[in-house]
Amino acid sequence: MTDAIRQALNRLRAFFHKEPLDRELGDEVASHLEFAIEENLRNGLSPEEARRQAYIRFGGVEQAKEQHREARGFLALDVLVQDLRYAMRMLRRDRSFTIIAVLILALGIAANTAVFSVVDTVLLRPLPFPNAQQLTWLAANKGEGGLSAVTFTVDAFEEFQRHNKSFQEVTSYQTFYNSIQYRLMGYGEPLPVFGVQVAGNFFKTLGVQPAFGRLFSREECQKGGRPAALLSYPFWQQQFAGNPRMIGQTITLNDQIVTVVGILPKTFDFGSVFSPGLKVDFFVPAIMDFWRTWGNTLALVGRLKPGVTVAQAQAESNVLFPRLKAAHPEWFEDYTATITGLKDYVSGKLRRSLIVLWCAVGLILLIVCVNLSNLLLARSAARSKEFAMRSALGAGRTRLFRQLLTESLVLSSAGALLGWGLAFVITTYLAHQGSIALPLLSSVRVDGAALLWTLLIAVAAAVLFGLAPGLRISGGSLQDALKNSGHGMSAGRKHERLRAALVISEVALACVLLIGAGLLLRSFLRVLDVDLGFQPSRAAAIKIDYDDQGSAARRGAILQEILRRVDALPGIEAAGIADMLPLDRNRSWDFHAKGRVYRKGELQDSLVYVVTPGYLRAMGMHLREGRDFSWHDTASSGRVVIINQAAAHYHWPGEDPLGRLSVVNGRDTRVIGIISNVRESSVEDASSPEMYLPMTQAGPEGAELVVRTQLPLAALQSSVMRTLRSMNPGQSATEFRPLQQIVDHAVSPRRFFVLLVSSFAALGLVLVSLGIYGVISYSVTTRRQEIGIRMALGATGPRVQLGVMARTMRLAIIGIAVGTIASFAAAKWIASLLFGTSPTDPVTFAGIVLVLGAVALVAGYLPARRASRIDPMIALRSN
Amino acid sequence: MADSKLDLLQGTLDLMVLQTLAAMGSLHGYGIARRIEQVSGNEVLLNQGTIYASLVRLQQRGWIAAEWGTSDNNRKAKFYSITKRGRKQLLEDTAYWQRLSSVMGRVLSMQHDEGKQ
Numbered sequence: 001m002t003d004a005i006r007q008a009l010n011r012l013r014a015f016f017h018k019e020p021l022d023r024e025l026g027d028e029v030a031s032h033l034e035f036a037i038e039e040n041l042r043n044g045l046s047p048e049e050a051r052r053q054a055y056i057r058f059g060g061v062e063q064a065k066e067q068h069r070e071a072r073g074f075l076a077l078d079v080l081v082q083d084l085r086y087a088m089r090m091l092r093r094d095r096s097f098t099i100i101a102v103l104i105l106a107l108g109i110a111a112n113t114a115v116f117s118v119v120d121t122v123l124l125r126p127l128p129f130p131n132a133q134q135l136t137w138l139a140a141n142k143g144e145g146g147l148s149a150v151t152f153t154v155d156a157f158e159e160f161q162r163h164n165k166s167f168q169e170v171t172s173y174q175t176f177y178n179s180i181q182y183r184l185m186g187y188g189e190p191l192p193v194f195g196v197q198v199a200g201n202f203f204k205t206l207g208v209q210p211a212f213g214r215l216f217s218r219e220e221c222q223k224g225g226r227p228a229a230l231l232s233y234p235f236w237q238q239q240f241a242g243n244p245r246m247i248g249q250t251i252t253l254n255d256q257i258v259t260v261v262g263i264l265p266k267t268f269d270f271g272s273v274f275s276p277g278l279k280v281d282f283f284v285p286a287i288m289d290f291w292r293t294w295g296n297t298l299a300l301v302g303r304l305k306p307g308v309t310v311a312q313a314q315a316e317s318n319v320l321f322p323r324l325k326a327a328h329p330e331w332f333e334d335y336t337a338t339i340t341g342l343k344d345y346v347s348g349k350l351r352r353s354l355i356v357l358w359c360a361v362g363l364i365l366l367i368v369c370v371n372l373s374n375l376l377l378a379r380s381a382a383r384s385k386e387f388a389m390r391s392a393l394g395a396g397r398t399r400l401f402r403q404l405l406t407e408s409l410v411l412s413s414a415g416a417l418l419g420w421g422l423a424f425v426i427t428t429y430l431a432h433q434g435s436i437a438l439p440l441l442s443s444v445r446v447d448g449a450a451l452l453w454t455l456l457i458a459v460a461a462a463v464l465f466g467l468a469p470g471l472r473i474s475g476g477s478l479q480d481a482l483k484n485s486g487h488g489m490s491a492g493r494k495h496e497r498l499r500a501a502l503v504i505s506e507v508a509l510a511c512v513l514l515i516g517a518g519l520l521l522r523s524f525l526r527v528l529d530v531d532l533g534f535q536p537s538r539a540a541a542i543k544i545d546y547d548d549q550g551s552a553a554r555r556g557a558i559l560q561e562i563l564r565r566v567d568a569l570p571g572i573e574a575a576g577i578a579d580m581l582p583l584d585r586n587r588s589w590d591f592h593a594k595g596r597v598y599r600k601g602e603l604q605d606s607l608v609y610v611v612t613p614g615y616l617r618a619m620g621m622h623l624r625e626g627r628d629f630s631w632h633d634t635a636s637s638g639r640v641v642i643i644n645q646a647a648a649h650y651h652w653p654g655e656d657p658l659g660r661l662s663v664v665n666g667r668d669t670r671v672i673g674i675i676s677n678v679r680e681s682s683v684e685d686a687s688s689p690e691m692y693l694p695m696t697q698a699g700p701e702g703a704e705l706v707v708r709t710q711l712p713l714a715a716l717q718s719s720v721m722r723t724l725r726s727m728n729p730g731q732s733a734t735e736f737r738p739l740q741q742i743v744d745h746a747v748s749p750r751r752f753f754v755l756l757v758s759s760f761a762a763l764g765l766v767l768v769s770l771g772i773y774g775v776i777s778y779s780v781t782t783r784r785q786e787i788g789i790r791m792a793l794g795a796t797g798p799r800v801q802l803g804v805m806a807r808t809m810r811l812a813i814i815g816i817a818v819g820t821i822a823s824f825a826a827a828k829w830i831a832s833l834l835f836g837t838s839p840t841d842p843v844t845f846a847g848i849v850l851v852l853g854a855v856a857l858v859a860g861y862l863p864a865r866r867a868s869r870i871d872p873m874i875a876l877r878s879n
Numbered sequence: 880m881a882d883s884k885l886d887l888l889q890g891t892l893d894l895m896v897l898q899t900l901a902a903m904g905s906l907h908g909y910g911i912a913r914r915i916e917q918v919s920g921n922e923v924l925l926n927q928g929t930i931y932a933s934l935v936r937l938q939q940r941g942w943i944a945a946e947w948g949t950s951d952n953n954r955k956a957k958f959y960s961i962t963k964r965g966r967k968q969l970l971e972d973t974a975y976w977q978r979l980s981s982v983m984g985r986v987l988s989m990q991h992d993e994g995k996q
Contacts, residue, residue: 003964011939024957031954032907060926060928063926064932065931
C-alpha cells in the first residue's frame with residue numbers, strides 16, 4: 001500500500017523533472033551501449049559489427065526511452081500537456097477563428113449560466129429558511145379573489161392555531177401593510193418608512209434568528225405592551241449606519257416611541273418571498289386584540305410537524321374549519337384553508353415561464369454548438385493535410401481524435417470563463433432590479449451550483465461540437481484525405497452533406513426559438529395594448545397625510561380644501577383622491593342588489609375604493625352613465641355608490657342598475673354611476689365587480705392624491721408638497737409615483753421574460769446567419785476551380801450566383817419547414833403563457849418564416865456574389 | 880530464430896531483475912541484462928533496452944536503489960542494488976511464482992479422462 005503511494009509520488013515528481021531524468025537516462029543508455037560494444041569487440045567482432053550487434057540487442061533506443069518515460073511518469077498527462085500546448089498554438093495562429101468561437105461560446109454559456117442561476121434560485125433551491133419544506137401557505141376561499149377573500153380574521157387564525165394537530169406553528173402577518181403609513185420622526189423631515197405587522201411567532205415559525213438583539217417578547221405582542229420593532233438589515237445599515245448600539249434604543253414612529261429590540265439577518269427579505277418588489281424597513285408585532293374586529297386581514301403561514309404531509313394537513317383543515325365555523329355562528333364565512341407548500345405559493349406561477357426560459361437558452365446552446373461544429377468542420381477540412389501528415393508520421397486515430405477534442409475543450413473553457421464573467425454581471429444586474437416583481441430575484445447570484453452547471457455545459461458543448469469534426473478526421477482514411485486535398489477536387493461529398501445537415505438543424509432550432517419568442521412578444525404587445533380602464537400616462541399619485549380626527553365631515557372639508565388648492569396650481573389639469581389605486585392594492589366589501597335573491601356561494605365580496613369627487617376624471621376613468629360624486633354627497637345625505645360594468649352585469653344582469661338600490665355592508669346605497677371596467681388586480685385578468693364610495697360617506701384606508709398634468713413631475717413636486725405642508729405641517733416627504741410606474745410594475749414579470757426570450761431569439765438569429773454564411777462561403781471557396789471551369793465553359797456570372805443562392809435557400813427552406821412543424825408543438829406547450837395570442841398565430845408564424853428566409857437570403861447572397869465574380873483564368877491557374 | 884525464444888510475461892522481468900540484484904549485489908543495467916541472458920541460457924527474448932523501464936519502476940517503488948559509480952574498466956555507469964524492502968518483496972513474489980507455476984504444471988499435465996470424475 002505504502003509502496004503504491006511512494007510510486008505515485010515518485011511518478012508525480014518524475015512528471016515535473018522530465019529534462020534531468022531524460023538526460024540521465026540518455027547517459028545510462030550510452031554507457032550501456034559502450035559496455036556492449038566493448039564486450040563484442042572482446043569477443044572478436046569487427047568494430048562495425050560490434051556496434052551493430054549492440055544496437056540490435058538493445059532494441060530500439062527511442063522505444064526504450066519511451067517505455068522508461070511511460071513507466072516513470074504519467075503518460076496520459078504528458079500527452080494532455082502536449083495536446084494543450086499544440087491546441088494553444090493552433091488557436092493562436094488562427095486568431096480570428098478563435099475570437100469568434102470564444103465569443104459565440106461565451107454568449108451561449110453566459111445566457112445559460114445566468115438563466116440557470118435564476119431558475120435555481122426561484123425554482124430549484126428551497127426557500128432561504130431552515131427546513132423550508134415544512135413551511136406552508138394557507139389561503140381561505142380556495143385562494144381565489146382579492147386579499148380580503150383569501151385572508152383570515154384574528155379569531156379564525158387563533159382558533160385554528162389552537163386546535164390543529166398538523167402544524168408545529170401557525171403564524172400570520174397583517175396583509176394590509178400598505179394601508180398603515182409610518183413616518184420615522186426625529187431625523188429631519190418626517191421620513192416615510194415601511195413596516196409590516198407580524199404575529200409574535202412569525203420569525204420563530206420561519207426559523208429566522210435576529211442578527212443582533214432578540215425577537216419580540218410575549219408581552220410586547222399583547223395589547224398595552226411596550227411597543228417594539230425589529231429592523232430589517234438594509235434599513236439598519238442605511239438609516240442607522242449599522243450601529244450595533246441601536247439595540248435597546250427608541251425610535252419615533254408616527255407619534256409612538258418604539259424600542260428597537262433586534263436587527264433581522266441580512267438574508268431575510270420579506271418582500272422577495274411574500275410580496276416581490278416590496279422593501280420592508282421594519283417589523284412590529286400585530287396586536288391581535290386590536291385587529292380582532294377588522295375582518296379578514298391576516299395571511300397565514302404554517303410549519304408542518306415533521307412527517308406530516310401537505311395532504312394530511314389539508315385533510316385536517318377540511319374537517320377542522322367547518323367544525324370551528326359551527327362553534328362560531330358569528331363568523332362571516334367558513335375559512336377552510338387551502339394549503340400549499342410555501343415554495344409553491346411563492347414560485348408556482350413562474351414554473352412554466354422559467355422552464356420555457358431554460359429551454360430557450362438550451363436551444364441557444366445547441367445552436368452555438370452546431371455553429372461551432374460547422375466552423376470546426378471547415379477548419380478541419382482546411383487542416384486535412386496537416387492531419388494526413390501527422391497520421392503518416394505515426395499518430396494514431398485516437399490520438400488525433402483526442403487532439404481535436406482537446407482543442408474544443410480549450411475553446412469551450414475559454415468561452416466558459418468569459419461566459420461565467422458575463423453571467424456574473426447579468427445576475428448582479430438582475431438582483432438589483434427592485435422594479436421587477438419576481439420573487440427571490442434579489443437573492444439570485446452565480447454560486448457554486450451555477451459554476452458546476454457552467455462546467456457541465458462547457459464540457460457537454462465541447463464534446464458536442466468537437467464530435468463531428470473529430471469523428472470525421474479520425475474516421476476518414478489517409479488516402480481520402482490526401483486525395484481530397486489534391487488538385488482540382490471539391491471537398492468530399494460526405495463532408496458537404498454533414499455540413500448541410502448541420503445548417504438545416506441550426507435553422508430549424510432557430511425557427512422554434514424565434515416563433516416561441518415571437519408569440520411571447522406579441523402577447524406582451526397585446527398586454528400593453530389592454531384597455532386598463534384608466535389613463536396611466538401623464539398622471540401621478542402621491543401619498544398624503546391628514547388628520548380628520550375620525551370625523552367624515554371634517555375629512556370632507558380637509559380633502560375638499562386640499563383639492564381646491566392643488567387644482568389651483570399651474571399645470572394641474574385634474575386632481576382627485578382615492579384610498580387605493582388600481583393594480584396597487586385592494587380590499588373588498590359585501591355588495592349586492594337590494595331585493596335580489598342570490599344562490600348559495602353566488603355572492604362574492606366586491607372590491608371597494610373610497611374616493612373624492614374628481615378622482616375618476618383625474619384617473620382618466622370613463623363614466624358611462626350617471627354622474628360623478630359631488631361634495632354635496634355627505635354623511636347626512638343619501639348614500640351613493642358608483643359601480644363598474646362588471647358589477648352591473650353581475651348584480652343586475654340585463655337591467656340598467658342606474659338609480660337602483662344596492663346594499664353595501666348592510667346599508668342601502670343608491671347606484672348613481674357606472675364606469676367602464678378597470679383592470680384592478682392584474683393587467684391580464686378580466687375585471688371583477690368593483691364599487692366606488694365617496695370619502696364623505698365611507699372610511700378610507702389611507703389617501704393617494706392623483707394629479708393629471710402636462711408638466712414634468714419634478715417641476716410639480718415642490719409646489720404640490722408646499723401646498724400639502726401648508727395644510728398639514730406633518731405631511732411626510734413622499735414622492736410622486738407616475739401611474740405608468742405602477743402599470744409597469746404589474747407587467748414587469750412578463751416584460752422580464754419577453755426581454756430575455758427575445759434577446760435569446762435575436763442571438764439565435766445572428767448565430768444562424770453566421771452559420772449559413774460560413775457554410776456557403778466555405779463551399780464557394782472550396783469549389784472555386786469547379787466554378788472556374790464551369791464559367792470557362794460558358795456559365796454566366798448571374799447563373800453561378802443563382803446556383804449558389806438556390807443551394808442556400810434549399811437548405812434554409814428545409815430547415816424552416818422542419819422548424820415550423822416543431823414550433824407547432826412548442827407553441828402548444830407555451831400556450832398557457834400567451835395572452836390574446838393563439839399558439840398558431842398565423843401572423844407570427846408567417847413573420848418569422850419571412851425573417852428567417854430573408855436572413856438566409858442575405859447570408860447566401862454575399863458568397864454568391866463572390867462566386868459570380870470568380871475569374872476563370874485566375875481560378876484555374878491558382879493551383 | 881525469434882520463434883524459439885520465450886516472450887516475457889508481464890511483470891516477470893521485474894522479478895528477474897530483483898533476483899539478479901539479490902544474487903549478484905550491485906550491478907549496472909548492462910550487467911543485469913547480460914546476467915539474465917546468461918542464466919536463462921539465451922532462451923529469453925529480451926530487448927536489453929526494456930530493462931530500464933523495469934529498473935525505474937522498481938526504483939520508484941523503493942525496492943532497489945541506484946547510484947552513479949565507476950565500472951571495473953573505468954567507465955561511468957549507474958549501479959543498482961536491492962534494498963531491504965526489495966528483498967522482502969522478492970520473497971513474496973518468489974513464493975507466488977512458485978505456487979503459480981506448480982498449479983500451472985498440475986493443470987497442464989491433466990489427463991484427458993480425468994474430466995469424468
